Structure formats: C-alpha cells, structure tokens
Amino acid sequence: MFAKLSPRDTMLLVLLLCVLAVVGWWFLYYQSREQLITDTQTQLDDSATTLATSRSAANALPALRTEVAGLQTQRDTFFQALPQTQNIGSVVAAIQQSVGAVGGDLTNLTVAPGANTGLPAGVRPISLNMSVNAKFQPTFQLLRAVETMSRFSTVSALSLNLPAPDSLDPSLASTLTMTVYTFDPVAAGGTAGSPAAAPAAPAAPTAPAGGAR
Numbered sequence: 001m002f003a004k005l006s007p008r009d010t011m012l013l014v015l016l017l018c019v020l021a022v023v024g025w026w027f028l029y030y031q032s033r034e035q036l037i038t039d040t041q042t043q044l045d046d047s048a049t050t051l052a053t054s055r056s057a058a059n060a061l062p063a064l065r066t067e068v069a070g071l072q073t074q075r076d077t078f079f080q081a082l083p084q085t086q087n088i089g090s091v092v093a094a095i096q097q098s099v100g101a102v103g104g105d106l107t108n109l110t111v112a113p114g115a116n117t118g119l120p121a122g123v124r125p126i127s128l129n130m131s132v133n134a135k136f137q138p139t140f141q142l143l144r145a146v147e148t149m150s151r152f153s154t155v156s157a158l159s160l161n162l163p164a165p166d167s168l169d170p171s172l173a174s175t176l177t178m179t180v181y182t183f184d185p186v187a188a189g190g191t192a193g194s195p196a197a198a199p200a201a202p203a204a205p206t207a208p209a210g211g212a213r
Helices: 007-081 085-101 136-147
Strands: 105-113 123-134 153-161 172-183
Touching: 085 105, 085 123, 085 136, 085 172, 123 136, 136 153, 136 172
Parallel strands: none
Antiparallel strands: 105 123, 123 172, 153 172
16 A cells, blocks of 8 residues: 555655654653643742742741740739738728728628639639729729729729709718639649639628728
C-alpha cells in the first residue's frame, strides 16, 4: 500500500505522524509534568511560609514567656490586694460605717456566697444585700462611697422607693445588691471548687433615730 504512494504523499504522511506525536507528547506528558511542577512549587512556597512563621514564633517565644510571667505576677498581685475572705467582716463594717457617716439608717444586711462561675482559683465572690433608709443627699453620698469599692466589687441591682410625697426632701427606701470579690489563699493553692460558705457578717447595729452609728 505504501509502495503505491508518491514521495510527496509519503512526506506528508510522515509529517502528519510527527505532528500527531508532538501533540500527543504535549497533552499526555508535557502538560502533566508542568502541572506537577506547578503543584510542587506551590507546596514549596507554602512550606517556606509555614517555616518562616514557625521561626518568627520561635524567635518571639522568649519575649512571650516573659510577658506571660509578668501578667501572672500582676494577676497574683491583684488577687492578693483583694480583701481576704476571712476578713469579709471588715468590708461589711466599712459599709455600715459609710451608712452611718452619711446619716442613713441600715435596716437590713444579709451576706451570702456568690456564684463562683469562671473565676480564678482563690477568688471567692460574696453577695451583700442591704436596705437603707435615707434622704436623697445621704443616699447619693452612700452610692458614691460604694463606687470607690469598684476595684473589688460590682453592683448588680439597685432600687429606690419613694414614699408618699409628704415633704420636699422625703426619705428614700433603697435596696442595694452587690458582690464583693475576696481572696482565699488556701483555695488559691489548690483547685477551685464550689464556693465556700460566706463568713457570717456582724449584725447590723441598732441605729438611734437619725441614722446608724
């Protein structure tokens, strides 16, 4: 069959076979190898980025450890600056003194353990609920005094009840709920568990007419 082909046809047939061979090599080998090289280069680039990040993190690790140690020291200092749990009576006495100083009448004061949820070991919340009768100015002064305790306490509820308007400056019946955060060194040395019962507060003194003393 090929013997009947002219030299020109033979040359064309050979060229066609060469073109087909080149096209097959291009699609079946070259492109797959090119894609493999591209994927490998991408992986190398990703690995280089990861390596650079790891080296940067390793270089920053000593400074990070120093910073963490400093924060832990600050945390311990702050915790130790909190009122001692066993000395909660002094905090209650300070509140009673503040009420008496402004001329208010402390009619009720209860102490109970607070919710110890998500707090560091050693921190014990104590819930204080108090009822005070005082005119507007003393009530305002008492609230300002409570604000100075914001370093280790939070006010969760405040209600003011105005009696019958029988005067220009009537006495207000106030109910204040606050949480005092205390520090228990014994609990700080172990695992924080359920909140310990709050120490009993000293009884509210019987105030003479005109306010607690």
